[in-house]
Ligand code: HEM
Ligand code: HEM
């Protein structure tokens with residue numbers, strides 16, 4: 059195994075560990091909704107939620123980085139340049155995450171001054187980590203980019219389409235992240251840029267990364283030909299850029315930006331589900347082409363699930379509330395949280411779990427992976443997430459109706475809506491299914507740690523990692 063692949067596995071291990079921390083704080087956050095006075099003035103909802111969503115961003119970033127370190131040397135059949143520096147960056151990353159988590163747990167807040175911004179909390183949703191840590195993450199992403207670009211330059215005659223897409227995507231990956239640093243005391247202007255971080259960084263730049271990873275996983279577990287995955291990748295990237303850039307406007311409806319964003323945002327963001335639909339067609343096409351034959355069942359199931367749930371969670375759930383006429387009522391309700399959970403899970407969590415199974419197969423050296431144990435984790439995680447998403451959708455729709463449409467968006471209407479039985483049952487369902495999701499996580503960890511179960515019908519499987527020729 060290449061050194062870079064070992065580093066990739068370290069990143070994936072750190073990622074899946076933080077996934078557990080994230081679930082813990084998700085469950086805790088959900089309990090405040092049910093028992094509002096809980097831990098009052100000791101550890102408030104806002105800190106719990108901060109830890110939940112910041113670990114979300116960090117573990118997914120680590121997972122994406124890990125997957126790329128894993129596949130890059132395989133793609134070029136040579137070691138990654140500067141891997142020692144990459145290893146150092148990994149440890150710096152882990153120590154920084156731990157320090158920030160300790161700060162959030164025990165210091166929590168500071169006075170409204172520069173010191174707090176640098177050392178305690180930047181106070182911007184999803185990127186609350188203090189500025190020193192944001193500088194650190196920028197440095198880590200620069201090292202990661204250097205590793206990839208230097209390796210590609212060294213192996214330039216072996217460059218592939220996937221690697222070109224990956225290298226170009228590194229530019230926005232680093233540049234848009236600079237947006238994590240607070241810029242402005244004018245809230246409208248600050249939000250204007252902050253949304254680039256959520257929409258351009260997470261929803262577009264990462265979506266391209268997961269597109270590359272999906273291409274590799276499909277070649278790996280099904281032997282899909284490179285010609286096909288690369289053609290699809292180009293189509294998806296063009297659609298992501300074509301619809302996604304101006305689609306940003308769907309976040310500019312109510313923050314004090316000019317009115318033309320209503321039409322621009324509504325129109326372009328309505329096209330955003332197209333690339334995601336492309337990924338579904340791609341996965342289904344490959345599955346049909348190879349008659350569902352695979353050497354790694356769990357990875358194959360998770361990557362196909364990624365394609366479907368990315369489309370449904372991001373595409374369909376996002377589309378539901380992307381027109382200003384609807385968003386006016388749904389904006390910032392639990393409906394948004396429903397979409398947020400579904401989209402992140404579908405787009406990234408499922409994809410990273412697929413890579414975990416690919417790496418596990420490589421580490422344990424078995425020819426084919428199957429058995430039934432992995433199915434329990436797959437079932438509990440998916441049903442748990444679907445249950446949470448439906449509960450939140452119910453709660454969000456109740457808010458949109460009782461608080462916004464019927465109640466006229468007053469503070470009183472907000473309070474009344476939050477006591478509405480449709481709302482409260484949705485919130486209870488979220489916690490209940492959240493526990494189911496957590497059980498799925500535990501089963502996933504057990505399955506990943508135990509020896510793999512070989513697949514029974516191994517005779518007709520394509521050898522893993524070698525593309526087989528496509529039928530004409
Ligand atoms: C046991 C499972 C989980 C539970 C109980 C849970 C619970 C919560 C709660 C209570 C919030 C705060 C909502 C608010 O501010 O009103 C939240 C926010 C969030 N969670 Fe989770 N979560 C879980 C798992 C996940 C997973 C797996 C993901 C992503 C894949 C995720 C992504 C998010 C995001 C993006 C937000 C911010 C949403 C927004 O403010 O619109 N959560 N979660
Ligand atoms: C990977 C893809 C995506 C992810 C991870 C994602 C995630 C999220 C998250 C976490 C939020 C809540 C942000 C916050 O207020 O804290 C959000 C908001 C939103 N998303 Fe997405 N999303 C994705 C794709 C899409 C797509 C394709 C559409 C539309 C077609 C869409 C439409 C929206 C809209 C309209 C909002 C604003 C909701 C509101 O007004 O409260 N999203 N998204």
Ligand SMILES: [Fe+2]
Nearest residue numbers: 257261306308
């Ligand atoms: Fe967006």
